[in-house]
Amino acid sequence: MINLIVRLIVSSVVVIVAGRVLQGFYVDSIQTAVIVAIVMGVLNTIVKPILQFLSLPITIMTLGLFYFIINILIVYLCAYLVDGFSVSSAIAALLFSLGLSLAQGIAGLFLD
Structure with missing residues (x-):
């Protein structure tokens, strides 16, 4: 449970920082950042594997760049x-x- 909470906090911080640093990226509030972190987690868990499976031939042809x-x-x-x-x-x-993946990977190193 602590692992999930830490990942949620890390994701929320990445969303907030990205909203302040990246042009073309807007986050309304901290509450919105937490909601974005939750929705991104759900999408990465459910939707992303389905898309990866369906696009496997294209991903192979582009040597993984379609990812x-x-x-x-x-x-x-x-x-x-x-x-x-x-x-x-x-x-x-x-x-x-990329920033979210990097931050989650670093958090995963410390949590595992």
Whole structure:
């Protein structure tokens, strides 16, 4: 349970920092950042594996680069689902996705 709470806090902090640093990336409030972290977690757990499976031939043909497109789509889907959160460029979505993955990986090293 502590593992889940720490990951939620890390994700929320990444969302807040990205909202302040990245142009084209807007987060309304801290409450919105927590909601975005929860929705991103759900999307990454449920929707992302389905998209990865369905796009496996394209991912193989592009030598894995299509995986970045899937990450961008997940961020845009989260922006569509959560009010007060918007992304206006694919580069901002990609940088956010990479930053979130990096932060979750680092948090995972300390939690495991």
